[in-house]
Amino acid sequence: xxxxxxxxxxxxxxxxxxxxxxxxxxxxxxxxxxxxxxxxxxxxxxxxxxxxxxxxxxxxxxxxxxxxxxxxxxxxxxxxxxxxxxxxxxxxxxxxxxxxxxxxxxxxxxxxxxxxxxxxxxxxxxxxxxxxxxxxxxxxxxxxxxxxxxxxxxxxxxxxxxxxxxxxxxxxxxxxxxxxxxxxxxxxxxxxxxxxxxxxxxxxxxxxxxxxxxxxxxxxxxxxxxxxxxxxxxxxxxxxxxxxxxxxxxxxxxxxxxxxxxxxxxxxxxxxxxxxxxxxxxxxxxxxxxxxxxxxxxxxxxxxxxxxxxxxxxxxxxxxxxxxxxxxxxxxxxx
Numbered sequence: 001x002x003x004x005x006x007x008x009x010x011x012x013x014x015x016x017x018x019x020x021x022x023x024x025x026x027x028x029x030x031x032x033x034x035x036x037x038x039x040x041x042x043x044x045x046x047x048x049x050x051x052x053x054x055x056x057x058x059x060x061x062x063x064x065x066x067x068x069x070x071x072x073x074x075x076x077x078x079x080x081x082x083x084x085x086x087x088x089x090x091x092x093x094x095x096x097x098x099x100x101x102x103x104x105x106x107x108x109x110x111x112x113x114x115x116x117x118x119x120x121x122x123x124x125x126x127x128x129x130x131x132x133x134x135x136x137x138x139x140x141x142x143x144x145x146x147x148x149x150x151x152x153x154x155x156x157x158x159x160x161x162x163x164x165x166x167x168x169x170x171x172x173x174x175x176x177x178x179x180x181x182x183x184x185x186x187x188x189x190x191x192x193x194x195x196x197x198x199x200x201x202x203x204x205x206x207x208x209x210x211x212x213x214x215x216x217x218x219x220x221x222x223x224x225x226x227x228x229x230x231x232x233x234x235x236x237x238x239x240x241x242x243x244x245x246x247x248x249x250x251x252x253x254x255x256x257x258x259x260x261x262x263x264x265x266x267x268x269x270x271x272x273x274x275x276x277x278x279x280x281x282x283x284x285x286x287x288x289x290x291x292x293x294x295x296x297x298x299x300x301x302x303x304x305x306x307x308x309x310x311x312x313x314x315x316x317x318x319x320x321x322x323x324x325x326x327x328x329x330x331x332x333x334x335x
Contacts, residue, residue, distance in 0.1 A: 003081070003107075005113070007176055016184060045066040114175060
């Protein structure tokens, strides 16, 4: 597993980190220890860090990330790691994400040990008093005054990481005010839930990959079977092809003759049908002539009265002319 432990000073990160190393067989990566080891080994990055540390300046993030990169390449880190004291800022977390992505590694979880600052200060005071009562030396950074300053620095720098990893859904919060054993059990519980979820995901991925392989294999066999049939049909002699060609040609000729006969018969019938209406149309024309003949008779009837009148007029004029001629002759005779 690959883990990050977050929490304010005095939350018990070092104690829980040692327990996780023993339980999961992973290595603890502390930036301070790694810097000192790199300087001692005189690696290129270690020498660069040595010069910076000698000048009293803070070691840049790229140098720290380079030291972590060298440490992750060592064989004992192949099974997993737990980072303690890094990252401290969001830019360091982003640089760590890029490093893990380049190495094709996945961060499993970020465990936050959440504590109450007032209760934490009281715990430190009690621990200092117990150490002094036993005659043990008290570290300078274990005093309540120094702890208050470190807590203020944690709030300003490291607390934004809580929001950063919460958005990535990697943050697991554990109550750090419980006893050491209770905190260890709670960390084991949340990590076991993550491992079971990851196992289910890997099983689902394996099943999906297996089904995809089966589907591709089935498609391949289905694609090969038609090709074999086509090859077998192509390898057969061309006799069936000649038979199939000859039979349809003979059959196709007979229907052609039938169709020609039927077309001629239908054409003759159509012509006969068209001629009959033509004969029928002639009859009305003959009938139409009869009324014309009948119409001539009234014309002849109308002509007879005119002829008679003309004759009577002629006869009348002749008679009148005869009478007038007789009168003239009589007058001449008298004269």
